[in-house]
Amino acid sequence: MDRLRIQGGHPLKGTVRIGGAKNATLPLMSACLLTDQPLILDNVPNLADIHTLSRLLESLGVTTHHDDHSLTLTAQKTLNTRADYDLVRKMRASILVLGPLVSRHGQAEVSLPGGCAIGTRPVDLHIKGLEALGATIELKEGYIYAHARNGLVGTTLSFPLVSVTGTENLMMAACLAKGQTKLLNAAKEPEVTDLAECLVKMGAKIQGIGTNTLTIEGVKDLQGCTHSVVPDRIETGTYMMAAGITKGELELTHTRLDLLPTVMGVLEKVGLQFEPTSNGVRVRVNPSVSHLKSVGVTTEPFPGFPTDLQAQFMALMTVVQGTSTISETIFENRFMHIAELLRMGAHIQVQGSSASVTGVPHLVGAPVMATDLRASACLVLAGLAAQGETVINRVYHLDRGYESMETKLRACGAHIERIS
Ligand code: EPZ
Numbered sequence: 001m002d003r004l005r006i007q008g009g010h011p012l013k014g015t016v017r018i019g020g021a022k023n024a025t026l027p028l029m030s031a032c033l034l035t036d037q038p039l040i041l042d043n044v045p046n047l048a049d050i051h052t053l054s055r056l057l058e059s060l061g062v063t064t065h066h067d068d069h070s071l072t073l074t075a076q077k078t079l080n081t082r083a084d085y086d087l088v089r090k091m092r093a094s095i096l097v098l099g100p101l102v103s104r105h106g107q108a109e110v111s112l113p114g115g116c117a118i119g120t121r122p123v124d125l126h127i128k129g130l131e132a133l134g135a136t137i138e139l140k141e142g143y144i145y146a147h148a149r150n151g152l153v154g155t156t157l158s159f160p161l162v163s164v165t166g167t168e169n170l171m172m173a174a175c176l177a178k179g180q181t182k183l184l185n186a187a188k189e190p191e192v193t194d195l196a197e198c199l200v201k202m203g204a205k206i207q208g209i210g211t212n213t214l215t216i217e218g219v220k221d222l223q224g225c226t227h228s229v230v231p232d233r234i235e236t237g238t239y240m241m242a243a244g245i246t247k248g249e250l251e252l253t254h255t256r257l258d259l260l261p262t263v264m265g266v267l268e269k270v271g272l273q274f275e276p277t278s279n280g281v282r283v284r285v286n287p288s289v290s291h292l293k294s295v296g297v298t299t300e301p302f303p304g305f306p307t308d309l310q311a312q313f314m315a316l317m318t319v320v321q322g323t324s325t326i327s328e329t330i331f332e333n334r335f336m337h338i339a340e341l342l343r344m345g346a347h348i349q350v351q352g353s354s355a356s357v358t359g360v361p362h363l364v365g366a367p368v369m370a371t372d373l374r375a376s377a378c379l380v381l382a383g384l385a386a387q388g389e390t391v392i393n394r395v396y397h398l399d400r401g402y403e404s405m406e407t408k409l410r411a412c413g414a415h416i417e418r419i420s
Contacts, residue, residue, distance in 0.1 A: 002399075004392040004406060006383035007415035008365055012248035014412035016239050018255035018280070019045035019403050020069070020229030023308075024191035026093040027168040028198055028229060029053050032062055032073035033100035034175060035202060037224030043254075044071045044229055048400045049091050056087040056094050060101075074224075085111035085142060091400075092116060095123050096165055098144060099173035102135050108146045112139065117372040119331040125166040129157050133170070133177055154179035154218055162187045162301040167214070168195055174216040175204040183214040189302040190259050194230040201225040233259035235402060237309045238377050240264075240283045241316045242409070244272050244292060245385040249284035250412060257281055262305045266313075269295045270320060294322030294359060299330050311337045311378035317357040318346035319385055327354040337375035340368040344382055344390070365390040370397040377402060384414055391419075 020043035029050070032039040044050060046069065054064045054071070061079040065072040081101050088094040092113035101108035113123060127137050127144065133152040138145045154177045157170060167187040172195075174181035186192070188210055196209040202225050205217035236255045243250040244267065257264065257276060264274055271293060273286035285292065294317055299307040307330040317324040318341055328334045335355060338348050343366050347358040365388035370376030376398040383390030392398075395418070398405060406416045 002395045003419045004380065004395050005417050005419055006390045008383055008386035008388060008390060010246065010413050010415055012243055012246045012250055012409065012412040012414060015251045015253060016408050016412065017253050018231050018236050021191055021232040022047055022049055022401050024194040024230045025050055026053055027096050027195045028227065029057060029073060030096040030100055031172055031195065031198060032057065033075050033097060034104050034172060035222040035224055036075055036077050038072050038074045039224050040226040041071045042069065042226065042228040044069050045232065045403045047403055049093065052087065052091045053094065056083055056097065059084065059087060060097065079105055081105050081107050082109040083111060088113055092121060093165060095126060096169055098126060098146065099130065099169035102130055102146045102148050103152050103173040103176045106148050106151065110144045112142050112144060117336060118334045125159060125163050126169045129166065129170040130173060132157055133173055133181065152177035154181040156182040156184065158184040159186060164189050164192060167192055171196065171214055171216060174218065175199055175222060177218040179218055181216045186212050186214045187301060188212055190230055190233060198225065198227040201227060231255040231259065234306065234308045236260060237263045238312050240267055240272065241312045242381050242384060243283045244270065244285065245316045245319060245381050247285050249282065251277055251280060251282045253280040255280050261303050263309060266295050266297055266305060292320040294320055294324035296325040298327040307331060307334060308374050310334060311374045312381055314355065314357055315341065315378045315381040318359060318382065319363060320359045323356055323358045325354055325356050329353065336371040337378040340379055341382060343368060344386055362387050364388055367391045370394045373397050373401045380405065
C-alpha cells in the first residue's frame with residue numbers, strides 16, 4: 001500500500017495544470033449507454049475511479065479506447081445489463097449506469113452500491129424516480145432489478161433533497177422516455193450542467209440547464225458526440241487552499257473561476273488574493289493583510305460551499321488566527337479527518353455536525369491515516385504546512401480523485417515523495 005512522505009514548511013511556488021472533473025467524467029461516461037454511436041470525451045482525468053468505471057462499462061459490452069486524456073466509448077446495440085457487486089462496490093458512482101440501462105435497454109441489474117466512509121449514502125431517490133417514470137424495481141440479494149419493457153414515460157419528479165447523481169441518473173433516463181419529464185429541486189452543480197450540455201449535443205431536448213428545474217422532452221434516440229470535460233472545481237479549490245496554507249503563490253491553469261463562486265469569496269475573507277490570468281488564476285496571500293484569519297463555513301449544494309472542499313478548508317483553518325465554525329450539512333460522517341488533524345496538534349472541537357477550529361501557530365508532522373478521498377487531500381495540505389515529517393498511509397484514497405498530486409506539488413517546491 002503506497003504512502004506519501006512530506007517534509008513540511010516549504011511555500012508552494014509555480015504552476016499547476018487542473019484536470020477535467022472526476023464528478024463530471026463519471027456521469028458523462030455512463031451517458032455512452034444511451035446510444036450505440038461513439039461518445040468521445042476529452043480532458044478526461046487519469047484517475048482510479050475513471051478506470052474502475054471503464055472496466056464496469058466494458059463488462060456491460062461497451063468498447064473503450066483510452067488515448068492520453070481522451071476516451072472513446074461505444075456501447076453495442078445489445079448489452080449485458082448486469083453491473084456486478086465486485087465492480088460496483090469499488091465505486092458507488094457506478095449507480096449512474098442504472099438510469100441509462102433501464103431507459104434504453106428496458107432492464108438493468110445493478111448492485112446496490114453500499115455505503116462508504118462518509119455515510120450510508122442511500123440511492124432511494126434514484127429508485128423512486130425510476131419507478132415514477134414507469135420502471136418496476138425489485139431489491140433482491142443486494143441488487144436492484146429494474147424493468148421497463150415498454151420504455152419509460154415522462155412525469156414530474158420533485159426531489160425532497162438535492163441529489164447530484166440522483167439528478168444525473170434521472171435526467172439521463174428521461175432523455176429517452178416518452179413525453180416530458182420535469183425534475184424539480186434538481187442539483188445544479190457544474191458537473192450536472194456539463195452532463196446536460198453533452199446530452200444536448202447528443203440530441204437530447206433539455207431546458208433549464210443550470211437551474212433547479214430541468215425539463216426534458218423525450219426523444220426516440222441519441223447520437224454520439226465529442227465533449228470536453230469541465231475543469232475540476234474541487235481540484236482547483238484544493239490547490240487554492242494549498243497555496244494559502246503554505247503561504248505560497250500558485251498559478252492554476254485550464255480551470256474556470258465561475259466554478260467556485262462561494263469558495264473564492266470565503267478565501268478572500270481568509271486573506272487570499274486572486275488574479276485572473278490568460279487561462280486560469282493566480283492565487284497567493286494578499287500582500288496587504290498581516291495574517292490569514294478564520295472564517296466560518298456551512299456546506300451546501302451548489303452554488304454554496306461544496307462539501308467536497310470542507311476537509312481541505314478545515315486544514316487551512318487549523319493554522320490561521322481565530323476560531324472558525326465549520327458545519328457539514330450534506331453527509332452524516334464527514335469529519336474523519338479531524339482525528340488525524342488532532343494528532344498533528346490542531347485544536348478542533350466537534351459538536352454534532354459542526355466543528356469549531358481554533359488556529360494554532362503551526363502543526364507538527366506525524367504518521368496519519370487517510371480515510372476517504374477528500375480527507376486524504378486535507379492531510380496532504382496539513383503535511384505541507386506542518387513542521388517536520390508527515391507520512392500519510394492508505395494513499396489509494398487520494399489516487400481516486402487527484403491525478404499525480406505529488407508530482408504537481410513537487411514541481412512547485414513541495415518536499416513530497418511516494419513510498420511504495
Ligand atoms: C456526489 O455524490 C459526488 N459524487 C460527491 O463527491 C459529492 O460529495 C456529492 O455529490 C455532494 O455534492 C459524484 O458526483 C460521483 P448526493 P452523490 O446524492 O450524488 C442523500 C467526492 O469526494 N441521498 O448529492 O452520491 C445523501 O445521503 C464525492 O468526489 C439520499 O438520501 O451525493 C447525501 O446526504 C464524495 N438518497 C445527500 O443526499 C439518495 O437517493 C446528497 O447526496 C441520494 C442521496
